[in-house]
Amino acid sequence: MRFHQFLQVRRLASAGATTLIRRPTTGTALATTHPTISTTTTAPIATTVRTMAGSGAPIPELTEITDNVQRGNFATLADKDVAHFKQLLGMNFVLTEDLEGYNICFLKRIRGNSKLVLKPGNTAEVAAILRYCNERRLAVVPQGGNTGLVGGSVPICDEIVLSLARLNKVLSVDEVTGIAVVEAGCILENFDLRAREVGLTVPLDLGAKASCHIGGNVSTNAGGVRVVRYGNLHGSVLGVEAVLATGQVLDLMSNFKKDNTGYHMKHLFIGSEGTLGVVTKLSMLCPHSSKAVNVAFIGLNSFDDVLKTFVSAKRNLGEILSSCELIDERALNTALQQFKFLNSPISGFPFYMLIETSGSNGVHDEEKINQFIGDGMERGEIQDGTVTGDPGKMQEIWKIREMVPLGLIEKSFCFKYDISLPLRDFYNIVDVMRERCGPLATVVCGYGHLGDSNLHLNVSCEEFNDEIYKRVEPFVYEYTSKLKGSISAEHGIGFLKKDYLHYSKDAVAIGYMRDMKKLLDPNGILNPYKVLN
């Protein structure tokens, strides 16, 4: 077949072979291929946060000061409060020292000044904490794995941190229906491993899977690399248990794909970033894990060819397409420079795509992907690349994609944007931004989830400075808004983007958001300073 002559396995091939090495796999190996922040469920995350955000990055100043935040009209933590919580939860689960890991965000951009971290062990304890805080007017920030990128999961001032880490159990997995029930603090990867024991997989996959919590994923409506196949969490999450600020437990659990009994309020807690309630439990529809997984990494000469290849993938790979990622040359090269352990099988192209298929029949899938690549090469859209079903090789390719965002923050300050744009205009903004920034920026690049129209635009520079900041913002939001894009595709609004919400939502919608907040959290104690101004 023609593409065999063109595609080359470089460096990845164990014996320097130029033929394709394929092996249908259960895909289980993939579960361990993602970069991890922490592999234990209970370790403090401070050290890891520091490492992941670039080893040289300093501890930031307090955000309350740098961002001139006006503290809300909340009570101040008193000794009696700490004593109350110690009685409620036990000494071990009330932390008042070494709180840096809970106060600083993953990107080391936000630093709060919380004096208290609470670690309840069940829903009733979460409810008791919130009831007390609501009566005392103490502000609370719910925290999962603290891997968010918009400062949504850390305190801004002195909010009490409510860690969900101890609610970490997978309660049930039904292999017949594919429906799993899990506590909010379960680490995504652990949940997935448990699902895989009975032949299922969690439909959500993202770089932080080894430390992010499923409850945090749901609270932020996390996206990731499989949305192109399994859709977003509003489709996958069947039920939610949420504790409101008042301490009331809102039981919206359901173990069914079809349940039309009243208003579908669970969706208010999917993506509201802990500002309306604290998700404590959820049920999720898990597809069968695929018997066969293949990954292609291909080089292309233009964004036009990228688009054509995406359309071809949708048509020809159809139901087995499980990821469609884009990396531009500058993004790839930055990662390769920063992380010498990465090996790219191809080089020298302006664009790269990572295309993954997952299916129930390895032979069929191989035929489909070969046909897709052969056709793409014949039409001159795909220039070169590699295809593999070997778990180790797939892992190496995925690692490239996953280290790209980290490469950009390793030794630079990086303005990071997460936007949805119409596909036809998807990449223009990268070129436009490069021109706007000129020599002020060291790298202006784009990568992301092409299959979902989700671009991660990155502007790196030596260090933060006002001049480049003014070139970048609010231009990026205005540009996105003009194209009717979304100024936050998958990361959310959190603290960092709340001033820009109006670029994607009008005044009527924002007004009703405020009303919802008032209704569900009348004293505004839940995750203040986030989402809404």
Place this chain on the structure above:
Amino acid sequence: MRFHQFLQVRRLASAGATTLIRRPTTGTALATTHPTISTTTTAPIATTVRTMAGSGAPIPELTEITDNVQRGNFATLADKDVAHFKQLLGMNFVLTEDLEGYNICFLKRIRGNSKLVLKPGNTAEVAAILRYCNERRLAVVPQGGNTGLVGGSVPICDEIVLSLARLNKVLSVDEVTGIAVVEAGCILENFDLRAREVGLTVPLDLGAKASCHIGGNVSTNAGGVRVVRYGNLHGSVLGVEAVLATGQVLDLMSNFKKDNTGYHMKHLFIGSEGTLGVVTKLSMLCPHSSKAVNVAFIGLNSFDDVLKTFVSAKRNLGEILSSCELIDERALNTALQQFKFLNSPISGFPFYMLIETSGSNGVHDEEKINQFIGDGMERGEIQDGTVTGDPGKMQEIWKIREMVPLGLIEKSFCFKYDISLPLRDFYNIVDVMRERCGPLATVVCGYGHLGDSNLHLNVSCEEFNDEIYKRVEPFVYEYTSKLKGSISAEHGIGFLKKDYLHYSKDAVAIGYMRDMKKLLDPNGILNPYKVLN
């Protein structure tokens, strides 16, 4: 191959052949295979309603009287109101005569007494109508294709009917991203035909597709026969425009799979049955239409074999499984007796399953389905059946499934339930109910969307009588509730089930539903007497 010897194409085969006739198809033919209520977009539906609900069924009494409904504290329509609306919409779109088709529900169970039907032509007119009605305290019922089964789309007393029929345009279909924007009053089948012009398909398919409106589908979170493949509408609907009771237009439109900008309020309008706002426009993610479609109709000896076959279908057909329907013997036989034009390729089994696959490669799909059926027969789980990819034959098989619900109401009174149950207990309730009803019932049967754990339990009798009613209700809801099932899987709550909502939602949840209603519709003018008591 082994199963070829066992499977027989009976009656369906054009030349009496016993070999399988297969042909990969675009699937387009399927779009016309569903039973139609009306194929025009503007015709009054009264006659059709009467026909579909059983030609012999009489016009029901006014529901206000039969159900002893206490009319809400609304204003009464005055001449000045009619004059106002005529000025607003034009004479042709303000109807005051021949309103039976708008007043009577599809099942001919509910009959309202509306004196006015309004047919706005755009969102601004919808907004102007509601603003006026809100100020005047005139109650309004939004109406799409009026195919609902719980009395949600007809007036109960004298509410003004707000028909969305003129908002019927498909505004855009993007073949690259698969995202379509459509007005609420577009008939589902018309929407699907438009999507198919560019190789896409609407992910929703149900028996009433030729007359139901996409806006009504969204407002009721309609399910249907493809949820097993494409999930529910909370996943597929990307954006919604809704007009609130106050006349405010809530723009929650988005053309992206990923858009995390604030609370995901659009979901409040998906499945709230027009009680929180009137959906006027929406965007939907449409998958590529499949190049190959196959349908299997198989006979099985026990429900245990049905379950095993479902698990095998999920594992072996995996990503190409697009429908998994169950019909029991009594349901099938009733349809065959009532509709002589139906032909079942097999007979004599207690259970039948209709399994559909849709994929991008006909050869691959055929191999998968042959393997699946061969294995099932070898294990003794599948007894007999037929598989076909021929559009005409697939149509004949689908017609059987789709006429089943109509067969049961053709010459009988029928208590119809739409419940989600754990799969292991899925069918027990049919046997239990049959025993409870004894000779009072003519047919007690079950069919439905096995792949979604969604059972349609039907109890037919000569005519409604209190004795059988008391045997059936509230037992069916109590039984479902004990198994933590859903008392309304896909039909909604509407008027008919509002007294039973508490079997699936607790007091805290219902309390917050009331708060949401109060927030979005402070005067309660929108679809009163529905969902909430």
